[in-house]
Amino acid sequence: MSEPVALSQGPMFDGVDPPDPKLIDACVHCGFCLTTCPSYRVIGKETDSPRGRIYQMDALNQGQIALSPATVSHFDSCLGCLACVTACPSGVQYDRLIAATRPQIERNYPRSLWDRLYRQFLFTVFPYPGRLRPLLWPLWLYQRMGGKVRAWIRKRLEKVSPRLAAMESLMPPLQPEQLLPKQYPERIPAVGERRFRVGLVLGCVQRLFTPQVNEASIRVLTRNGCEVVIPPAQGCCAALPHHQGQLQQAKTLARQMMDAFAPYEPELDAILINASGCGHTLKEYGHLLGQDPVYKERAARFAAQVKDIQEFLAQVGLTTPLQPLQPEPLVLVYQDACHMLHGQRLSQEPRQLLRQIPGLELRDPVDAALCCGSSGVYNLLQPKVAAELGSQKVQNLLNTGAQGIVSANIGCRLQIQKHLDLQGRQGIPIVHPMELLDRAMSPQPGFQ
Ligand code: SF4
Ligand code: SF4
Structure with missing residues (x-):
């Protein structure tokens, strides 16, 4: 695509993969998606709806508007929840459109220093369990403080930075055993006769904050005839940076994930994940690395092997009987x-x-x-x-x-x-x- 002719002042989209005009033109502006859109429901403005954002993508492509703070705020307010994709009767691929828009913003829009630093912190810490885990120690100590001290700190944070206050309030209560790294065996045999051999993606944030989910997943799989393979070198699946337009980081993490699974891949019946956001990104690897001459074919093959753990178990069926849970019903x-x-x-x-x-x-x-x-x-x-x-x-x-x-x-x-x-x-x-x-x-x- 040729560079847009600037009709407006300010930062613009560049020529690297802007939102596809054909996908934009598929929108007939019917508005059926509006009420399904959470940002529109809360903010109540057309500019914060799927239809409004598609108009703005088009205007940015044409150089009619610039990446002003107001325009960027309308894209930043999108949750990327994809409810509009489900709702759209015309099959508009808003997921592809917003995925093309976010990297344009990250490349071309100068965010404020505080915003940049905060985002940098999120993306250099959260996707890396080895970096996040040491931070759990001060957090654990903080959680041991009295409720009054924490309430006081929370109130101050809300005044200074609602973002930091949000982070503080989202941290789950930590147990001492979560502070130390946990190594899973590389292979965990099936209980009884093996029906399948599956790879398991551990996730990054989940691995630290709710390790019991991975442990339960392993027990459910092995009790249902699956040998579970856990490549030790695996890191983040790339979902966190991918959803926020950090394209280069997302591609690097996706390549690392594929490399970690490569030695085991030929023998696996499926690669399983138990976190929905990660599952969606893992299934998108073919697109994410679609222009990578070395990885593109491998990425498509890898993505085709990925299944949500529930999708897989519903398909192959449970073989271990289930007991009623107490209290019953x-x-x-x-x-x-x-x-x-x-x-x-x-x-x-x-x-x-x-x-x-x-x-x-x-x-x-x-x-x-x-x-x-x-x-x-x-x-x-x-x-x-x-x-x-x-x-x-x-x-x-x-x-x-x-x-x-x-x-x-x-x-x-x-x-x-x-x-x-x-x-x-x-x-x-x-x-x-x-x-x-x-x-x-x-x-x-x-x-x-
Ligand atoms: S995205 Fe789909 S549902 Fe929404 S306005 Fe466009 S065509 Fe209508
Ligand atoms: S993906 Fe964005 S535009 Fe679509 S429904 Fe969710 S918040 Fe609204």
């Missing part, structure tokens, strides 16, 4: 993660698996398809909109009268936990579907 509400529902189009698989647990009643909340406000690091970057969405989501989940919440994404889990705490409902547990299946397969099945 048990009423839980299922929270759809956006990158599972809209990104991977998986909604029945987790429900179908969980409904196999005897005595379990699964409910759905109002607005089940609306984002909880987590969306990767969105709640750390846009705390106000995220807080509104988190509060609404928790209210809807609680209104079902369920005794607990099931969520298959670490980001959603932390966001929901925060808003349960804020609403004084700390007693309502949140569990991953694998934790539930694990408990239902254990000799003394109990919900908590």
